[in-house]
Amino acid sequence: MNRQLAKRYLFAISLSITILLNVSCKQAEPKNDIESRVNKLLSEMTLDEKIGQMSQIDPGYLSDEQIKQAVREGKYGSFLNVSGVEKINALQKTALEESRLKIPLIIGRDVIHGYRTIFPIPLGMASTWNPEIVKRAFRISSIEASSQGIKWTFAPMIDITWDPRWGRIAESCGEDPYLASVLAKAMVQGIQGENLTDPTALAACAKHFVGYGFAEGGRDYSTTYISEPILRNVVLKPFEAAKDAGALTFMSAFNDLNGVPTSGNEFTLRQILRNEWNYKGMVVSDWASVTEMIAHGYCADEKEAALKAIKAGVDMEMSSTSYMNHIKSLVEEGQLDMKMIDEAVKNILRLKIKLGLFENPYVDPEAEKQLLSPEFMEHARKVARQSAVLLKNEQNTLPLSTNITSVAVIGPLADAPRDQLGTWVFDGKAENSVTPLTAIQDLLGKTKVNFAAGLKYSRDKSKAGFAEAIAAAKKSQAILFFAGEEWILSGEGQSRGEITIPGAQEELMEELKKTGKPLIVIVMAGRPLAIGNTVEKSDALLYAFHGGSMAGPALADLIFGKESPSGKLPVTFVKGSGQIPFYYYHNNTGRPASAESWTPIDSIPIENSQASLGYRSFHLDYGFTPLFPFGYGLSYTTFQYSNLILSSNEITSDGKLTVKASVFNNGNVDADEIVQLYIRDRVGSITRPVKELKGFQRIHLKSRETVGVTFELPASALEFFNGKENVIESGKFDLWVGPNSSEGLHTEFSIK
Ligand code: NOJ
DSSP states (O other): OOHHHHHHHHHHHHHHHHHHHHHHTOOOOOHHHHHHHHHHHHHHOOHHHHHHHTEEEOGGGSOHHHHHHHHHTTOOSEEESOOOHHHHHHHHHHHHHHSSSOOOOEEEEOOSSBSSSBOOOHHHHHHTTOHHHHHHHHHHHHHHHHTTTOOEEOOOBOOOOSOTTSGGGGGSOOSOHHHHHHHHHHHHHHHHOSOTTSTTOOBOEEEEETTGGGOGGGOTTOOBOOOHHHIIIIISHHHHHHHHTTOSEEEEOSSEETTEEGGGOIIIIIIIIIIITOOOSEEEOOTTTTTHHHHTTSOSSHHHHHHHHHHHTOOBEESOOHHHHHHHHHHHTTSSOHHHHHHHHHHHHHHHHHTTTTTOOOOOGGGGGGTTOHHHHHHHHHHHHHHOEEEEEGGGOOSOOTTOSOEEEESTTTTOTTGGGOSSOSSOOGGGOOOHHHHHHHHHOGGGEEEEOSSSSTTOOOOTTHHHHHHHHHTSSEEEEEEEOOGGGSSTTOOOSSOSOOTTHHHHHHHHHTTTSOEEEEEEOSSOOOOHHHHHHOSEEEEOOOOOTTHHHHHHHHHTTSSOOOOOOSSOBOSSGGGOSOOTTOBOOSSOOOGGGOOOGGGSOTTOOGGGGOOOSSBTTTBTSOSBOTTOOBOSSOEEEEEEEESOSEEOTTOEEEEEEEEEEOSSSOEEEEEEEEEEEOSOSSOOBSOEEEEEEEEEEOTTOEEEEEEEEEGGGGOEEOSSSEEOOOEEEEEEEEEETTEEEEEEEEEO
16 A cells, blocks of 8 residues: 555544544534534634635635645635545645634535536426426435535526526526426425435525526626516515525625625615525625626725625625625724624524534545446436427327337437536536437447437538438438537526527538438527427427436437426527517516417518507517427327316415316326416406416326326415515416416416
């Protein structure tokens, strides 16, 4: 054994002993004990040490010795983007053994949709409408990340967005406040686990608080203007759910909300989060979002930025150093009350105590053996399978038989191991991806698969590979075309003005279509693309988002019928960028459109008189319907809905409704269906959405089976903010139970 190895071995043994000792005496700590520990520690801290706890940096630009020295001096309470068991254990050792107060560090990282085992992008996970499997995915992410010393992930990202141009739609749960709230809860529970002192528990971070997904024009970091009813009825909902689920931390955002940047926004951070919601957790800024308030034109300099952020309630500053540079003088000059600093530090210390970091700051070096365990990868395959949405299937083109004698696998995403992982992947590795090409070759045998990518990458405009792709198609029974976007076209800072399928992909599909072979398109992308042209050309279309490490096998499972597709859209698919924003829960307007009122642009007679165009709310070119509605998704079978029954036609504002319906699987395959419940509040003290999702259930139905579903709808679920207060208003409501936001059985009820 060489010296290096011996050292590591001894360190591992001593850590394992520490860990064992800690595990054996681990117990949930009573609340008062936490408070008395926090207070005691606080009373021993100097102002510099307090400021240190409030500062988080990415130490990438410091040498190892500089980092250690900073830790000894208590200059930082947290680091982000440090990884590696040995490195983190060594830093914690320095903090615990060489710093004056022996306060452990908390190491944060963006573990957004998996650590090493990568799950579909969050928008894909949202398409599963399955909180249970999403929770498990986040649990697995925490198990893997914690094995590397990470104790805090900057997830879940629960920004509601109506804009597919915005690159970060990939990280979101889509447009709906109810679906996003259910998933936010599942994600927080998965991340934090059942016991916060468990070595695999991470602190969750509900981000970005708040309104970031409403960036004007979909340009990242842009200004947001959000009315208070939309803020409270839509945007804040998933955050409240994350808070209720116990999210230990929140992150303020980059955006300027109605004129006040969210990292200095007393209305959202102090009034809503702290005072109204009574949130007791910790708030971190987004990366340099404190000092970016200078560029926003809200603060003259770093000192004012620090002052405004602390006053608003940002406990820890990420990356920029205005706290470190200015808190001391702000306190000494009497501009900042020491009480505010103490509150912030207490929030940070409480977090570290709750996570058991004082007792057990080290990682067991053995824990990393679990990375990429077969169970984790199998779960990634399951989530990817349930996240794919079947949008078209003419004449049951899909599924293909595994007895097919030849299939063409074409397209820039067919064998793109990094692209299928999607955005925000720091620790997943392309070499661990199983691509569609590999999975299909494994399933059918290499000789039956005629592969020719046709295009080297999604934006490729060269036609050099077309001939080979067409030849592959000609000698095959069916074409599988893997279209989409490279991973780098979505995510932070990666917004697009046009959301079409890039490069020469459409042209290549056009050529392939001419072969007369069934054209099956699988779209792997970071956002809902405007795929109208592709839909028209294709015989079948499966929308798979970026499906993660196991996207290939999951898609092969669906294409070859091992399982029926069951995902449903978590976001409205628009016909083109000009239709944005288009979300299903819009208000009705005074002039709602109808099929009769719309004259398509090409049908307008030359010099038509003005009045006959309808004067209704639509676009002459797009009409008034989306390409695909929210909640939409087909299956290899069809479902029939019947027997919609309410427990009563009238309830009181403290009552509840029981809603029952039956679903029949009218086909030859077993499959899952996602049954959705929508309501409409017909008349309100402010105008109300035409539909709102209030419940959903994923059910499994055997071929020809009928399954009954029951929803409980308390009147409290109909509460909304009317600009002045939260109200449940009496009156008539519509109610639908169906397969998506534009179809379903209908009935009515009233609130007395
Ligand atoms: C900026 C991003 O907006 C945020 O989501 C992320 O957690 C931080 N950077 C840290 O990487």
